[in-house]
Amino acid sequence: MSTELSELIQKRISTRGFLDQPVGAAELRRIVELSSRAPSWKNAQSYKIIFISGQPRISLLAELQAALQAGRPVRPTYAYESGHPSLIKKRMFQLGMDLYGHLGIDRKDKAARDAHFWRNYEAFGAPVIAFFYIPAGLAEWSLIDLGILMGQMSLVIESMGMASCFQASLSVFPDIVDRYTQMGPDWKMIVGMALGYSDPEDPGNAFQSSRAPLEEVMQIID
Amino acid sequence: MSTELSELIQKRISTRGFLDQPVGAAELRRIVELSSRAPSWKNAQSYKIIFISGQPRISLLAELQAALQAGRPVRPTYAYESGHPSLIKKRMFQLGMDLYGHLGIDRKDKAARDAHFWRNYEAFGAPVIAFFYIPAGLAEWSLIDLGILMGQMSLVIESMGMASCFQASLSVFPDIVDRYTQMGPDWKMIVGMALGYSDPEDPGNAFQSSRAPLEEVMQIID
Numbered sequence: 001m002s003t004e005l006s007e008l009i010q011k012r013i014s015t016r017g018f019l020d021q022p023v024g025a026a027e028l029r030r031i032v033e034l035s036s037r038a039p040s041w042k043n044a045q046s047y048k049i050i051f052i053s054g055q056p057r058i059s060l061l062a063e064l065q066a067a068l069q070a071g072r073p074v075r076p077t078y079a080y081e082s083g084h085p086s087l088i089k090k091r092m093f094q095l096g097m098d099l100y101g102h103l104g105i106d107r108k109d110k111a112a113r114d115a116h117f118w119r120n121y122e123a124f125g126a127p128v129i130a131f132f133y134i135p136a137g138l139a140e141w142s143l144i145d146l147g148i149l150m151g152q153m154s155l156v157i158e159s160m161g162m163a164s165c166f167q168a169s170l171s172v173f174p175d176i177v178d179r180y181t182q183m184g185p186d187w188k189m190i191v192g193m194a195l196g197y198s199d200p201e202d203p204g205n206a207f208q209s210s211r212a213p214l215e216e217v218m219q220i221i222d
Numbered sequence: 223m224s225t226e227l228s229e230l231i232q233k234r235i236s237t238r239g240f241l242d243q244p245v246g247a248a249e250l251r252r253i254v255e256l257s258s259r260a261p262s263w264k265n266a267q268s269y270k271i272i273f274i275s276g277q278p279r280i281s282l283l284a285e286l287q288a289a290l291q292a293g294r295p296v297r298p299t300y301a302y303e304s305g306h307p308s309l310i311k312k313r314m315f316q317l318g319m320d321l322y323g324h325l326g327i328d329r330k331d332k333a334a335r336d337a338h339f340w341r342n343y344e345a346f347g348a349p350v351i352a353f354f355y356i357p358a359g360l361a362e363w364s365l366i367d368l369g370i371l372m373g374q375m376s377l378v379i380e381s382m383g384m385a386s387c388f389q390a391s392l393s394v395f396p397d398i399v400d401r402y403t404q405m406g407p408d409w410k411m412i413v414g415m416a417l418g419y420s421d422p423e424d425p426g427n428a429f430q431s432s433r434a435p436l437e438e439v440m441q442i443i444d
Contacts, residue, residue, distance in 0.1 A: 004226045004227070005226070005227060005230060005256075005377060005378065005381040006256055006378075006381070008227060009256050009257075009259045009260075009374065009378070010256075010259060012259065012261075014261050025442055028440070028442055029436055029440070032436055032439060032440040033436060034227075034228055034231050034232075035231075036433050036434070036436075036439055037231045037232060037234065037433065038231075038373055038376075039234075039236050039376065039388055041303070041314075041390060042313075042314040042317055042318075043313055043314060043316070043317040043431045043432075044306060044310050044313055044314050045310070045313055045433065045434050045438075045439060046306060046310050047439065048438075048439055048440065048441070049439060049440045049441075050440070050441050050442075050443060051440070051441070051442045051443065051444075052443045052444070053442070053443075053444040054444035055444075056443050056444060057444075078361070078362040078363060080363065081263070081360050081361065081362075081363045081364060083359045083360070084266060084268060084357065084359075084360065085357050085359075085408060088266050088267070088268050088357065091264075091265055091266055091267055092263075092264040092265060092266050094265070095264055095265040096264075135306065135307050135310065137305040137306075137307075138303050138305070138306065139300070139303065139362070140300040140303075140361070140362065140365055141300060141302065141303045141390070142303060143362055143365045143366050143369065144365050144366075144368060144369040144372070144412070144413065145369065146366060146369060147365065147366040147367065147368060147369015147370045147371075147372065147373060148369045148370070148372050148373035148376070148388075149369075149373065150366070150369065150370050150373065151260055151369060151370035151371065151372065151373025151374040152231065152373040152374070152376075152377060154260075154261065154370070154374075155227060155374060155377065156227065156228075156231070159227040159228070166261055166370075168263060168363070180443060181441075181443065186307060190366070191366065209265045210265075211258050211259065211265075211267065212258070212267050214251055214254055214255060214258075216267075216270075217254060217258055217267060217269065217270055217271060218250070218251070218254040218270065218271045218272070218273070219270070219271075219272050219273070219403075220247055220250055220272075220273045220275070221272060221273065221274045221275075221278050221402060221403065222273075222274070222275040222276035222277075222278060222279075
């Protein structure tokens with residue numbers, strides 16, 4: 001076992017507080033160069049990653065926030081899922097309990113919960129936001145491939161001393177994002193990611209979520 | 223940049239020839255223990271991985287082969303995708319050209335192409351087959367999460383000196399697989415994976431697929 005990969009995996013977290021330290025184009029290219037070695041269906045690599053930083057990032061986040069504050073109904077490319085089996089609902093509930101507990105947020109304290117919610121729409125202060133696209137006519141198999149890429153990318157980022165957080169929350173208004181990325185109607189935006197350098201002072205970054213017991217997620221038949 | 227992760231990524235291939243060397247339960251548990259640290263929507267971890275080896279693996283592969291040979295129409299949980307944009311079709315075509323070229327298979331030699339095709343239904347000789355499931359009522363977002371897990375898993379496997387190949391081909395008859403995995407109607411089988419030790423003598427294992435130029439898969443807006 002390579003100790004190093006296991007260490008990367010064990011220290012990777014969904015980072016929810018970033019330093020105001022930019023990530024350069026060379027680093028972004030290196031991230032994709034390595035991550036895109038991930039396998040895909042017939043090597044289709046049917047994805048495109050758009051990184052947004054600087055002034056466009058600021059304007060985009062402001063637009064997303066304004067749309068939400070105006071009460072515009074969210075319309076992600078894929079509706080958020082519900083109807084999880086109870087075993088899985090328990091894990092999701094546990095995450096909320098653990099994270100709020102760690103941050104000292106009382107679940108009845110709506111102001112504190114709201115403040116925490118809105119951090120999503122600041123991309124937690126990350127200097128770069130990535131948006132992941134797939135071709136408009138493709139679906140499930142391409143989403144698996146996209147996930148494979150994302151899984152490897154999050155480790156590549158970690159190995160470069162940076163941090164990330166995948167953000168379904170940034171997927172709520174694809175039309176707004178599309179105006180910035182200029183991807184056109186042949187591609188659809190699936191999900192976002194905050195990218196940058198972790199802020200070691202942010203209390204949230206000392207939190208690591210738990211995992212289900214192995215027996216719940218695997219079985220061996222022989 | 224951690225040299226080691228980049229080396230793992232750069233040497234990982236879709237392995238299409240395995241040694242007759244078993245993988246123990248301790249290794250399988252270690253693979254899932256590390257891989258399941260992958261991030262998922264609200265930490266739902268909405269997947270289950272079933273590993274099949276030994277006699278069940280032999281019987282299962284024989285059943286899949288027999289069903290195909292009998293001309294039974296394939297019925298994967300998600301229909302295979304078509305309608306890829308031409309840019310992406312080109313990559314898929316290139317893979318076929320490159321792989322057949324590497325193996326010395328003439329595209330007009332149907333017997334050689336068939337022999338190559340049927341290796342899929344031997345799981346390329348891998349001693350273990352993994353099947354990835356998600357809850358029956360979930361869809362796109364869970365497929366992304368499943369992909370994130372799979373992407374990290376393929377690197378964990380590599381780091382342990384083993385090899386893998388994700389196999390959509392093993393997804394063609396979920397009902398047959400379900401009889402072996404006993405997962406019941408609350409879960410749906412998505413995709414398979416061959417797992418084991420790479421056969422260094424297998425000529426296919428000296429092949430590595432190319433990747434699209436960075437400009438095709440990424441863009442920076444700032």
